[in-house]
Amino acid sequence: MTFQEEIKQGIPEVLPGLKAYDENINHAPKRKDILSKEEKELAIRNALRYFDKKFHEVLAKEFAEELEKYGRIYMYRFRPSYKMFARPIQEYPGKCNQAKAIMHMIQNNLNEIVAQHPHELITYGGNGAVFQNWGQYLLTMQYLSDMTESQTLAMYSGHPMGLFPSHKNAPRVVVTNGMMIPNYSKQEDWEKYNALGVTQYGQMTAGSYMYIGPQGIVHGTTITVLNAGRKIAKHGENLAGKLFVTSGLGGMSGAQPKAGNIAGCITVCAEVNPKAVHTRHSQKWVDEVFVNLDDLVTRIKKAKENKEVVSIAYQGNAVELWEKLETENVYINLGSDQTSLHNPWAGGYYPVGLTFEESNKLMVDNPALFKEKVQESLRRQVDAINKHTAKGTYFFDYGNAFLLESSRAGAAIYKDSKGDFCNKETLSSLGEETERWAYHSYVQDIMGPMCFDYGFGPFRWVCTSTDPIDLEKTDKIACEVLEEIKKNSPNEIQQQMADNIQWIKGAQENNLVVGSQARILYADAEGRMKIAEAFNNAIKNGDITESIVLGRDHHDVSGTDSPFRETSNIYDGSQFTADMAIQNVIGDSFRGATWVSIHNGGGVGWGEVINGGFGMVLDGSIEAEKRLKSMLFWDVNNGIARRNWARNEGSTFAIKRAMEINPELKVTLPNKVDDSILHQLF
Numbered sequence: 001m002t003f004q005e006e007i008k009q010g011i012p013e014v015l016p017g018l019k020a021y022d023e024n025i026n027h028a029p030k031r032k033d034i035l036s037k038e039e040k041e042l043a044i045r046n047a048l049r050y051f052d053k054k055f056h057e058v059l060a061k062e063f064a065e066e067l068e069k070y071g072r073i074y075m076y077r078f079r080p081s082y083k084m085f086a087r088p089i090q091e092y093p094g095k096c097n098q099a100k101a102i103m104h105m106i107q108n109n110l111n112e113i114v115a116q117h118p119h120e121l122i123t124y125g126g127n128g129a130v131f132q133n134w135g136q137y138l139l140t141m142q143y144l145s146d147m148t149e150s151q152t153l154a155m156y157s158g159h160p161m162g163l164f165p166s167h168k169n170a171p172r173v174v175v176t177n178g179m180m181i182p183n184y185s186k187q188e189d190w191e192k193y194n195a196l197g198v199t200q201y202g203q204m205t206a207g208s209y210m211y212i213g214p215q216g217i218v219h220g221t222t223i224t225v226l227n228a229g230r231k232i233a234k235h236g237e238n239l240a241g242k243l244f245v246t247s248g249l250g251g252m253s254g255a256q257p258k259a260g261n262i263a264g265c266i267t268v269c270a271e272v273n274p275k276a277v278h279t280r281h282s283q284k285w286v287d288e289v290f291v292n293l294d295d296l297v298t299r300i301k302k303a304k305e306n307k308e309v310v311s312i313a314y315q316g317n318a319v320e321l322w323e324k325l326e327t328e329n330v331y332i333n334l335g336s337d338q339t340s341l342h343n344p345w346a347g348g349y350y351p352v353g354l355t356f357e358e359s360n361k362l363m364v365d366n367p368a369l370f371k372e373k374v375q376e377s378l379r380r381q382v383d384a385i386n387k388h389t390a391k392g393t394y395f396f397d398y399g400n401a402f403l404l405e406s407s408r409a410g411a412a413i414y415k416d417s418k419g420d421f422c423n424k425e426t427l428s429s430l431g432e433e434t435e436r437w438a439y440h441s442y443v444q445d446i447m448g449p450m451c452f453d454y455g456f457g458p459f460r461w462v463c464t465s466t467d468p469i470d471l472e473k474t475d476k477i478a479c480e481v482l483e484e485i486k487k488n489s490p491n492e493i494q495q496q497m498a499d500n501i502q503w504i505k506g507a508q509e510n511n512l513v514v515g516s517q518a519r520i521l522y523a524d525a526e527g528r529m530k531i532a533e534a535f536n537n538a539i540k541n542g543d544i545t546e547s548i549v550l551g552r553d554h555h556d557v558s559g560t561d562s563p564f565r566e567t568s569n570i571y572d573g574s575q576f577t578a579d580m581a582i583q584n585v586i587g588d589s590f591r592g593a594t595w596v597s598i599h600n601g602g603g604v605g606w607g608e609v610i611n612g613g614f615g616m617v618l619d620g621s622i623e624a625e626k627r628l629k630s631m632l633f634w635d636v637n638n639g640i641a642r643r644n645w646a647r648n649e650g651s652t653f654a655i656k657r658a659m660e661i662n663p664e665l666k667v668t669l670p671n672k673v674d675d676s677i678l679h680q681l682f
Ligand SMILES: NC(=O)c1ccc[n+]([C@@H]2O[C@H](COP(=O)([O-])OP(=O)(O)OC[C@H]3O[C@@H](n4cnc5c(N)ncnc54)[C@H](O)[C@@H]3O)[C@@H](O)[C@H]2O)c1
Pocket: 116, 124, 125, 126, 217, 220, 221, 247, 248, 249, 250, 251, 252, 253, 254, 255, 270, 271, 272, 273, 276, 316, 317, 318, 319, 338, 339, 340, 341, 342, 343, 347, 348, 349, 350, 351, 352, 398, 399, 400, 401, 602, 603, 604
């Protein structure tokens, strides 16, 4: 059967052979056994819905085994035998280009060189799923190959509900992931309802088919480290000879050493999983590996002396690293942590004192004890970090729920009115209750005020021809557009423009493509619209051979409501609301997006965030030009308007500029109150 025929057949009529469990693939850890006997039966009943009755007896046993062994039903048998990667768009069967582009994106998200646990359909972040099982994948691809421009596919957490009649200008796909009734949106709810097969954690770009490999994160991390460096610079000096200590060499966290090298500092990154260390070292994303802490300290001292730009992995626990650098009195300039604390009880955080294997066993055999160990470890890690920051280290939360989980663990992550570190309990016994931790998140200090408030965010594109020459042409176009805009940009955004021009100039040389021919940069509304328009023209003229998919990370100015991350620099109380993300996706959907997505969870964890995004196919047509202008203007300015309403000054500046550019935009501006008026009231 050809690739096209396989896609078109969907769920096969003949049962495919069993697939061997490939030990060379990075598999998802076993999930917690959380279902009761009745619930397990329900999970199997749910899974069997996808298959003809004649297969039920065989499959029921097989799925029960998967459930027992892995904690989930992945339907391994149905994983296709063809190679999984983003093919040139015209190789996909189908009736419309937009649907073919979506298939291209889906296959990229499941490509073995892109995805973290490809056989469990997890793209990144430990649990960021494209689908819950292979049955859903097969059906979705079949629907996409059958879809016309007057239909829309409704995706419910990986499950394709079906094709519904719509119209040419409607999105071709509407994706929802993990949308729960709010009272059922706790971590254990995810475990349960995901095991039942009725919901999934889509992270941000996994469940919305917009992940483009590690490049996105390299860019974001480089911008973060560079700007963190600017924050601590006393005389405008760069990061040469300065030490950045962090942890995690996984899907996103693995970008830290490479970004540290681009930003020009010494990076030391702890990682407990030898496989993850090996992957990043063999990819040359981290320069050196140490397993012995004494040797590591000697190496760091030498690197500091020589002001080397070098990245070093410590194969071991982050807590040991922080403690050792304290006892050896090694000064850390920048500190962070990127373990997966959005998923602390199921393999996101490995407690100190246990080996990697011991932890993997304990989290399944005795989840309650494992939780205690994690919390104890977090308390120790925070104590060590506090000792460093007392000496001047600038520590920031890297959007992984480090502060949140540390506070829940009873760590000394608060400061009392005298400036002493303490935990929440001590703070409340002093009658000094506060929601503010001793440290800020990277969005509060860096990304929020410097980027998001001005509309700068992670704009990305994918050349569906898969031709690297097309990508090279788009890099050149984007660079020219940004350089032109920069000539007349206000001072407030000159630094961002300069950083991104430098990034795009070095993009080819930095060899960032893994998987599809994709690129990312940070741009504001004007930049995004002008770049997109120039791409559309290049397709129209035939300079670029095939359609381009536009998109972005949900981690953006408007995409995400997340009180401890994307919207952590909002201080009017609305950081605990999710209107912006919902408004954004609804607004994108009727302004021309090819697909839209809205997710619960993503980054900081289930129940902690609502995030959304879009994909848009540019095909060189007039319609595409209209859509990009209408949708991108809204997609960015929605978030700026809200940030302005929250009294963020950068956003008030940016939205006033947007109103001048487009007089049809009329946004409510906040009136500021003098503190003296408020202080007399209570
Ligand atoms: N890079 C970014 O810009 C960014 C942005 C926002 C959020 N995040 C968050 O960062 C976290 C990490 O993402 P990821 O995709 O890399 O996840 P991941 O699970 O692939 O990687 C985390 C790594 O941390 C390691 N680890 C866990 N506990 C450890 C410990 N105590 N000591 C040393 N290593 C330990 C794990 O072995 C794993 O390899 C997530 O919570 C994600 O949401 C990253």
